[in-house]
Amino acid sequence: MKIEYLRAMQNPDGGFGRFHSMSGDKAITTEKALRRLWFLNINNDHPVVKKCLDYVKKCLDKEIIVPDRREKVINWDVFEELMFSSWLNLFKIKDEKVTTNQLKWKQVIEQSINDGKFDYSEYKKQYRQMFGNKGLREISPSSFYMVCLLTDVLTPLAKQAYFYFIMEKGIYYIYDKNLYELPKLFDSKATISYLIAIKLIAPYASENELNFVKMWLEDNRTSKGDWEMPSIKPDGIVFPLSENWRKLENKSADINRFINSVISVL
Structure with missing residues (x-):
């Protein structure tokens, strides 16, 4: 688009x-x-x-x-507030209601840490205490929205525990697989989704914790020092970043721009 x-x-x-x-x-x-x-x-x-x-x-x-x-399986009002706040935070919009929602979810996540690890059972308990019993299930703590909303607000202990949890679970809506496991095929849509997830979780990582991703990207450079992904097609969301891909150099520039944007946060 x-x-x-x-x-x-x-x-x-x-x-x-x-x-x-x-x-x-x-x-x-x-x-x-x-x-x-x-x-x-x-x-x-x-x-x-x-x-x-x-x-x-x-x-x-x-x-x-x-x-x-309005979905009935979750508390839709809570979900909407999370969704709207997350998008505003992703675009770095300062807003009092966004901050209020951040603090609510920050409390839920931080109170869900036991022995330095994220405890899903405790999360369900803390979620119900904060948001009530409306809805058959809780909003997933590994969702895209949660990851986007809580950037730079968790305590160091909770930040680390949440990072490990997300790395093992993946990010719902983006790449819901173990992020410690690299995609088997570099030239694939899975790699693009994986790198988007890595870019989103990177602010939670301690220094060098995502070095394995950087090394993987370095290993997949061509002899010219860039990256080529012939099988990737324009999807109208991630690509193209340029006007179009009628020219091969436009596609190459877009792929390299995208990967470099990920490396810049690792």
């Missing part, structure tokens, strides 16, 4: 119709637009980005009710 396409598809209120969708279907949603804008790394002052983030802020403030179907 090009920025011109997003501008044309954006509703007057700043949204893109249904909000929540991390799936691979083709229908555009506000969340897909946010993902695309994040990967394009466009300044928050850009009219399309600003309008969309203002929309998310109004959703968090309940000035706008999203048209999504």
Whole structure:
């Protein structure tokens, strides 16, 4: 999706119709637009980005009710607040309600640490104490939203324990496999998803803890010193970062830009 396409598809209120969708279907949603804008790394002052983030802020403030179907299996109100706050935090928007939600989830996660490890059973208990018994199940602590919301707010002990937990579980909606296990095939969509997950969890890592990822990337450089991934196709979300991939050099530049953005946070 090009920025011109997003501008044309954006509703007057700043949204893109249904909000929540991390799936691979083709229908555009506000969340897909946010993902695309994040990967394009466009300044928050850009009219399309600003309008969309203002929309998310109004959703968090309940000035706008999203048209999504409310799921009953979880506490949808809590989920919405987490979702909106996480996106605003990912785009580095300072907001009082985002901070309030960060503190709630920070308490839940920190109270779920036993003997230096994240205790899922304790998490379920702490979750219910904080958010009540509405919903059949708890919101997953390994979700994309949780990882994005809690960056730089956990105590050192909780940060380390949460990091190890996520590394073993993966990030729900992004790459829900053990992150200590490298993708078997470098030139694959799995590698792209894996590297997105690594980029998101990297702020929780201690120095050198993700060196194995850096070494893997170094080992997969070509003889020219760059990276080539012939099997990767443009998906409209992560790629292309350039205008298009009709020229091979555009694809090569985009792949290398993406991988270097991951290395920069390791």
